[in-house]
Amino acid sequence: MPATLHEHALFAGGPVLAGVHHLNPDIEPHAHDFLEIAVIGTGHGRHVTSQGERPLRRGEVIVLRPGAWHGFRDCTDLTVANCCLSAQALRAELAALYDIPMLRRMLWTDPAASGTHGVAVTNVDPAAAEEAIAEIGLLERDLGADQRRPGRVLGRLVTVLGVLADGRDPEQPTFESAVHPAVAATIARLEAAPAHPWRLDDLAQAVNLDPAYLGRLFRQYAGLTPLGFLARLRAERAATLLAHSSLPAARVGAAVGWDDPTYFARRFRALVGLTPTEYRRRSRSATHTQLSAPAEATDERRSHDAHSAAPHLPRVR
Incomplete structure (x- = not known):
């Protein structure tokens, strides 16, 4: 696989x-x-x-x-x-x-x-x-x-x-049933531009809230601080770039908002469990190989391939 x-x-x-x-x-x-x-x-x-x-x-x-x-x-x-x-x-x-x-x-x-x-x-x-x-x-x-x-x-x-x-x-x-509008707006803002040098003060000002209060709301509804959520988002986007592209690791970090290569490597490892170089090596080491095992070994791969034409779902909001 x-x-x-x-x-x-x-x-x-x-x-x-x-x-x-x-x-x-x-x-x-x-x-x-x-x-x-x-x-x-x-x-x-x-x-x-x-x-x-x-x-x-x-x-x-x-x-x-x-x-x-x-x-x-x-x-x-x-x-x-x-x-x-x-x-x-x-x-x-x-x-x-x-x-x-x-x-x-x-x-x-x-x-x-x-x-x-x-x-x-x-x-x-x-x-x-x-x-x-x-x-x-x-x-x-x-x-x-x-x-x-x-x-x-x-x-x-x-x-x-x-x-x-x-x-x-x-x-x-469990968390509260309805996501607070300020949290939803902040999440949308971060997801739209994860590479932007966001500060908590700027995010709070955009939703007309005190920074400390926005931080408490975010923890309540998202389980993370706003900047913690941003770091997780950046790590996920960086992982995709490392796996998909040939960009040097330093440029991957800069593309997601971490301009300092050393800081990028440290934050990525803390969030993903591997350095950017290790992650890229692991994600590509067997791209063109398959496990040499009986038919059961390839069940998962065949299932993925069989559903490559999965239908679109209707938008739910």
Whole structure:
């Protein structure tokens, strides 16, 4: 399987990919520039991330932000159901998911928290995991149908996310139900121009709030400070450039707003878990190679390729 999975090659303009895979060989560590949700079913294996290796358990839900990397080792009949969301769609037709507190926590705030390197692992009860895996299988079927049914795909996606959200620990804290307009406006401003030399004072002035108050609001609704959110955004954009382009690392840093190469390398490593050079090497080292394993080893790749013509969903806001 390629070491780097790229949104433009896999999604073909569509917002969603899905597949249920049964792994026996290793899946080498790989990076990708879209959001991935992996639901772990029956079987055995180990998960590899920047935090090291650990055994997988049935009912685990792994969410990876764009730019994050992971892999699977020592797999024995391991069931992994993947639901992948285009980063572009998350800023456009799927952006309304951010307004739903339980999904905001799952897709944005948990994996973007400090020290996670873009990877969040939570648990759902086994029944919820099996239901989610079954729904992802149906989503895979709908995506592969000859007749495009964007409404059904959107409904199935929401069902998958809802099953996973409902299956989480009910004692986990949630965020307020409606995103504060000042936070939404600030997020839009940062996403539109992440390379701009933003200061907290400037962001607060733009929404007519005291900087300290904006900071508290941002933590409440986004789980990060405004500048922490900006740093995560820059790291995700930098990861995409490192994987896609041949720009020197220093120019990648400058393109996302970190002009000092040393500072860029330090911030990128803190947020992603690798230096820019290491990330580029890892994302490209096996681009033209495949695992020399039986047919099961290529299930995931074949599933991605089979859905390269995923249908467009209607805009939801």
